[in-house]
Amino acid sequence: MLIGCMLQVLAHASTYVYHDGRETVSRVLSLSLSASTDVDVPALRSPDYQLVDGDLVITVGRDSFRQVCDVNQSVVLIALFLGEEEYNQLKQHCSKPSTAIFSGAPMSLRLDILSTFWEDHAPLGVIYSEGLNVSNETLGVAEDKRFEIITSAIPLGSREEKLKSLTNVLEHSNLVLSLYDSMLFDAQFSKDAIRLIFHKKKSLVAHSLQLVRAGALFSVYSTSQDKLALTSSYIDVFKASATLLPSSYPAPLRVAFNPYLIRMYGLVLPTDQFLIDKFGVCPESGCQEAFY
Helix, strand or coil: CHHHHHHHHHHCCCEEEECCCCHHHHHHHHHHHHHHCCCCCCECCCHHHHCCCCCEEEEECHHHHHHHHCCCCCCEEEEEEECHHHHHHHHCCCCCCEEEEECCCCHHHHHHHHCCCCCCCCCEEEEEECCCCCCCCCCCCCCCCCCCEEEEEECCCCHHHHHHHHHHHHCCCCEEEECCCCCCCCHHHHHHHHHHHHHCCCEEEECCHHHHHHCCCEEEECCHHHHHHHHHHHHHHHHHHCCCCCCECCCCCEEEECHHHHHHHCCCCCCHHHHHHHHCCEECCCCCHHHC
């Protein structure tokens, strides 16, 4: 009976995509999602005035998620372009039902891949923004005996304060891992971090392909197309059954290495076939393209 009532409400509800301050991005995502699902997914312009009870909103980024969480209407959210740790903290302050398609990759998977070729025994530094609840326990690596891991919060102060804090991390670590953390890794800090780490002759295991192209050692990530494809399936399931699928990463994830740094450090990488068979991750070109 309850499910029947919910489905009746959903029949009259709408599905929107919302990116605060970036209407052009919303329109592009709207076209893509509308083309890949059985429903129209228009761009949302005014969450406070357009939404009604039962609506489903695809939010893009941290600010959009928080804005939709604060509306008075009883809506449901699917979050995009948030890291797992960031989303888990945000949802604690959101009373509305939500799920997420995570960006980045699980820390345990990144360490599994790292362990196949990295032999340096210095501690690994994990950096994230001050205020984000991060520990070896929340990262799921408390029992990992392969690496000594030091988590370090970077203050969200001035540019100089951030770089000073990162410099302190580099005094103890030759390799730093970043989380998908939109509060910390804006365009400016991303550039500054890459320059500083390279200047100190250290390395960064990044959370995105863009940072690998900018100078990070490697990254495990998903493409925007993979995220949107998974989002479409979440929308279809919700519209058909009023069920929110659990938060997850797109599968398979991809891994990209920086060939310049691999040569400079003389690292011997596992083969594409090994990475697919052992960890279920594809090379940057994709699983199918890797063998043709």
